[in-house]
Amino acid sequence: MEVNNLAPQELWNNFSQLNSIPRASKKEEQVIAFMLDFGHGLGLETKKDPIGNVVIKKPATKGMENRKTVVLQSHLDMVHQKNGDTDFDFDRQGIDMFIEGDWVKAKGTTLGADNGIGVAAIMGLLASTTIEHPALEAMFTIDEETGMTGAMQLDPANFTGSILLNLDTEEDDELTIGCAGGIDTNTSYTYPEQPVTTDSVAYEIAVKGLTGGHSGMDIHKGRGNANKLINRVLYGALKSVAIELCSLDGGSLRNAIPREAKATIALPVEQQASLLSFFDTFTAVLKEEYQTIEPSLSITLTEVALPAKMMGKADLVKILNAIYTLPNGVFRMSPDIDNLVEASTNLARVVVKAGEFTTQSLQRSSVESTKDDVANAVAAAFANIGCSIVQQGDYPGWKPNPDSDILRLMVKLYQENFDKEPHVNACHAGLECGILGAHFPGMDMISFGPTIHGAHSPDERVQISSVQKFWRYLLSVLKEIPVKD
Structure with missing residues (x-):
C-alpha cells in the first residue's frame, strides 16, 4: 500500500504531497508557495505575512458559528538529516517513504513527520466539506527548527482566536501544557x-x-x-x-x-x-x-x-x-x-x-x-x-497552566474516547507556544499529536494507528469547542 492511501486518507494524502517538497529551515520558499496555492485553491482567505508564515482562515460549519474561534498551529519546515552513506539531495528530492508494519519511515533520511503530520491534519480540516468545526485560523509557521523566527516575528493582528491547538507533540497519550525555552x-x-x-x-x-x-x-x-x-x-x-x-x-x-x-x-x-x-x-x-x-x-x-x-x-x-x-x-x-x-x-x-x-x-x-x-x-x-x-x-519557555479550560475539555474527551487518562505534562522541547504566548496574552493553549519516534534523525518514524487515533481525537475536540463568552 502507498502512504497516501492510508486512513485517514485526507491526512495521509496531504502528508505525501507535503513530503514531495523540499522544506529545510530557512529554505521554505517552495512549501510556502505550495501552501498559498492550497488555500487559494479552496477559495479560503489566505495570506503570507512579512516573515513568511502562511495564514489560512475557514468559517465555522453550519450550526457552529457561535463557538470560540480556534487557531490551529504547526510549522512548515523539517529537519534535513541523512545517514552518511545515503545519497540524497534535500534541495531537490522529495522524501522517499515506505511502510513497515504499523510505521511510516523514510529511506536513510529524516521523515518530516515532525511537524508534517500536524500540517497535513490542518490541511485536511481546511479542505473538508463534512467535518464539523468552529471558525478556524490556520497558522503555518516557518523556521521552527533553527531559530523559531516565524513564531518570533509573527504578526498577531492576523488572528482573533482565543484557543490555540499546537499539533507538535510526539506521543499520542500526552497533552503538553508547557515547554522549555532555549x-x-x-x-x-x-x-x-x-x-x-x-x-x-x-x-x-x-x-x-x-x-x-x-x-x-x-x-x-x-x-x-x-x-x-x-x-x-x-x-x-x-x-x-x-x-x-x-x-x-x-x-x-x-x-x-x-x-x-x-x-x-x-x-x-x-x-x-x-x-x-x-x-x-x-x-x-x-x-x-x-x-x-x-x-x-x-x-x-x-x-x-x-x-x-x-x-x-x-x-x-x-x-x-x-x-x-x-x-x-x-x-x-x-x-x-x-x-x-x-x-x-x-x-x-x-x-x-x-x-x-x-x-x-x-x-x-x-x-x-x-x-x-x-x-x-x-x-x-x-x-x-x-x-x-x-x-x-x-x-522563552511556556509556563504550564493546569487550570486551562481547553485542558479540562481535552482530558474529558480523551477519557470518553479512549477509556483512560491522558498524561498531562510539560516537555523539554522548544515548542513555539512559549513565543506565541507572548504574542497572545491570555490565549488558552495546548499541544498534542500522534506518536513519532526518532525525530531529527534518519530513524524518524510515525505510527499509523496513532495517526488514526490522533485524527479521531482532533475531530472530537473541534466538535466540542465551547460557545463564545
Missing part, C-alpha cells in the same frame, strides 16, 4: 596552521552508528554524543602518542544529538604501533560503556593520505581540554515536575578546518534562570581558551 551558543577560535611534521603518517578516526535524536526530547536517555566521544579518543591518544590534529568534523544540526564525527590526525611513523595499541584498548572500553544504549557504535581507524597542514600542540591541548570540560546532556532535573528535564545542553557541531575551530551548541530550560546558568557554563568553558562567543536565538 538559546544557541556559537563559538570560534582562529589558530595558525603549521606544516605537518616530516616522516609522519595520517589516520582518520571515525565515530559512527550512534542513535542520535532530538536534543530536547531525547537528551535524558544517555545516548552517545559523537563530538564528545571523538574528543575522548583524541584526548586519550595525546597522552601516549605525539598526534597532530589536521581536521575535525562532527555533528550536523544544532538541535540534533550528533551521530557521527571524524578527525584526521598525523603522527610520527615510528609511533604507529603505539597508536594502534591505544586505539584498540580504548575503543573497547567505550563500546563496553555504551553497549546497552548504543549497540551499533562504531569507532574506526583508517590510514589516509597525509595532509599538508595541522594545528599546533598548544592549541590542540586547549580545544581538547575545553570540549572535555564542557557540560553536555542533562544539567538539572526539575524539582517541581516529576521526570522533567529542567535544563540541558547539547554540543551539536564541532569543526576544525583551515585555521579555524568552531562549535555550535543549544541550551534549553523551562526556567529562565537555569537557562542562563547552563548557557554561562558553556560559554565559560570556551572563554577560558580565548574563543569568540555569540549567544543568539534566545526564546
Whole structure:
C-alpha cells in the first residue's frame, strides 16, 4: 500500500504531497508557495505575512458559528538529516517513504513527520466539506527548527482566536501544557596552521552508528554524543602518542544529538604501533560503556593520505581540554515536575578546518534562570581558551497552566474516547507556544499529536494507528469547542 492511501486518507494524502517538497529551515520558499496555492485553491482567505508564515482562515460549519474561534498551529519546515552513506539531495528530492508494519519511515533520511503530520491534519480540516468545526485560523509557521523566527516575528493582528491547538507533540497519550525555552551558543577560535611534521603518517578516526535524536526530547536517555566521544579518543591518544590534529568534523544540526564525527590526525611513523595499541584498548572500553544504549557504535581507524597542514600542540591541548570540560546532556532535573528535564545542553557541531575551530551548541530550560546558568557554563568553558562567543536565538519557555479550560475539555474527551487518562505534562522541547504566548496574552493553549519516534534523525518514524487515533481525537475536540463568552 502507498502512504497516501492510508486512513485517514485526507491526512495521509496531504502528508505525501507535503513530503514531495523540499522544506529545510530557512529554505521554505517552495512549501510556502505550495501552501498559498492550497488555500487559494479552496477559495479560503489566505495570506503570507512579512516573515513568511502562511495564514489560512475557514468559517465555522453550519450550526457552529457561535463557538470560540480556534487557531490551529504547526510549522512548515523539517529537519534535513541523512545517514552518511545515503545519497540524497534535500534541495531537490522529495522524501522517499515506505511502510513497515504499523510505521511510516523514510529511506536513510529524516521523515518530516515532525511537524508534517500536524500540517497535513490542518490541511485536511481546511479542505473538508463534512467535518464539523468552529471558525478556524490556520497558522503555518516557518523556521521552527533553527531559530523559531516565524513564531518570533509573527504578526498577531492576523488572528482573533482565543484557543490555540499546537499539533507538535510526539506521543499520542500526552497533552503538553508547557515547554522549555532555549538559546544557541556559537563559538570560534582562529589558530595558525603549521606544516605537518616530516616522516609522519595520517589516520582518520571515525565515530559512527550512534542513535542520535532530538536534543530536547531525547537528551535524558544517555545516548552517545559523537563530538564528545571523538574528543575522548583524541584526548586519550595525546597522552601516549605525539598526534597532530589536521581536521575535525562532527555533528550536523544544532538541535540534533550528533551521530557521527571524524578527525584526521598525523603522527610520527615510528609511533604507529603505539597508536594502534591505544586505539584498540580504548575503543573497547567505550563500546563496553555504551553497549546497552548504543549497540551499533562504531569507532574506526583508517590510514589516509597525509595532509599538508595541522594545528599546533598548544592549541590542540586547549580545544581538547575545553570540549572535555564542557557540560553536555542533562544539567538539572526539575524539582517541581516529576521526570522533567529542567535544563540541558547539547554540543551539536564541532569543526576544525583551515585555521579555524568552531562549535555550535543549544541550551534549553523551562526556567529562565537555569537557562542562563547552563548557557554561562558553556560559554565559560570556551572563554577560558580565548574563543569568540555569540549567544543568539534566545526564546522563552511556556509556563504550564493546569487550570486551562481547553485542558479540562481535552482530558474529558480523551477519557470518553479512549477509556483512560491522558498524561498531562510539560516537555523539554522548544515548542513555539512559549513565543506565541507572548504574542497572545491570555490565549488558552495546548499541544498534542500522534506518536513519532526518532525525530531529527534518519530513524524518524510515525505510527499509523496513532495517526488514526490522533485524527479521531482532533475531530472530537473541534466538535466540542465551547460557545463564545
